[in-house]
Amino acid sequence: MKKNGVIILAVVCGIVLFAFAKAGFLQDKYYGVFIGISKEDGMKLNNYEVLVLEPTEFNKDDIKKLHEKNKKIYAYLNIGSLESYRQYYEKFKGKVLGNYENWKDEYWMDVSDKEWQNLVVDELGENIADKGFDGFFIDNCDVYYQFKDENIFNGLCSTLKGLQKYNLDIIINGGDTFVSKCIDEKIAKDMFDGVNQESVFTDIDFEHKTYNKKSIEEREYFTKYLKKVNSCGLKVFLLEYGADSKLKNEIERYCIENDFHWYNAKNIELR
Numbered sequence: 588m589k590k591n592g593v594i595i596l597a598v599v600c601g602i603v604l605f606a607f608a609k610a611g612f613l614q615d616k617y618y619g620v621f622i623g624i625s626k627e628d629g630m631k632l633n634n635y636e637v638l639v640l641e642p643t644e645f646n647k648d649d650i651k652k653l654h655e656k657n658k659k660i661y662a663y664l665n666i667g668s669l670e671s672y673r674q675y676y677e678k679f680k681g682k683v684l685g686n687y688e689n690w691k692d693e694y695w696m697d698v699s700d701k702e703w704q705n706l707v708v709d710e711l712g713e714n715i716a717d718k719g720f721d722g723f724f725i726d727n728c729d730v731y732y733q734f735k736d737e738n739i740f741n742g743l744c745s746t747l748k749g750l751q752k753y754n755l756d757i758i759i760n761g762g763d764t765f766v767s768k769c770i771d772e773k774i775a776k777d778m779f780d781g782v783n784q785e786s787v788f789t790d791i792d793f794e795h796k797t798y799n800k801k802s803i804e805e806r807e808y809f810t811k812y813l814k815k816v817n818s819c820g821l822k823v824f825l826l827e828y829g830a831d832s833k834l835k836n837e838i839e840r841y842c843i844e845n846d847f848h849w850y851n852a853k854n855i856e857l858r
Contacts, residue, residue, distance in 0.1 A: 618824055619639070621638060633656050640662060659722065667729060669695075683697070703742075707749075722756030722757060722780075727761070756780045757780055757781075763812050789827045791855060800834060814845075825848070838851070
């Protein structure tokens with residue numbers, strides 16, 4: 588009887604916890620994106636099992652110490668655009684394709700350029716692997732949406748295939764047009780393990796620097812897209828901005844129902 592009572596109690600507790608989570612009372616602390624955080628603040632992150640960090644802020648010893656508190660750490664790696672503050676900016680600024688809207692210090696990159704691919708794979712990728720990161724958080728595959736050319740698509744594929752040699756997880760941030768094409772061509776799982784989609788439920792007003800609710804039409808597009816991503820066996824993460832308590836509950840329920848994880852950032856600086 589005692590054993591049965593313990594089992595029943597455990598089941599009841601599980602049901603209660605799930606009900607609370609469904610109601611949005613449990614904040615998902617599994618996943619956090621902090622690519623704008625300083626090293627000092629980054630070393631204080633204790634409550635997340637999965638982190639996304641800017642690799643230039645952390646050395647090998649830092650990652651080792653963070654591993655003692657967090658299970659998995661992804662390194663931010665921008666393969667689709669060139670930032671003016673990177674040390675390699677001067678070398679590659681002549682190969683950009685155009686300005687990046689709302690980001691004045693960033694430019695869309697010609698990812699078909701072999702020299703660029705070599706930089707990303709053999710220098711940036713190797714540095715990240717040597718520091719002990721568990722995976723790559725790949726940004727700006729949206730360059731294929733901006734410049735819908737087969738050379739751009741193939742350049743992204745070549746870069747991602749090159750990064751495979753490090754045997755690290757690869758998460759694609761955004762890039763829905765590129766990811767959808769990869770899924771349709773049945774090559775997605777050969778190149779990456781999951782997707783992080785920004786702003787499924789929230790929206791960023793860059794002009795007024797505020798965060799709003801996504802339109803129903805846009806939200807439906809992304810939820811349909813993420814269902815496609817999930818159905819082919821890829822992991823799904825969401826990155827939202829400034830969701831209020833009511834919207835947080837809605838996002839939490841959606842993620843629980845679909846076995847996704849999400850992070851509610853306070854601002855686009857991701858600190």
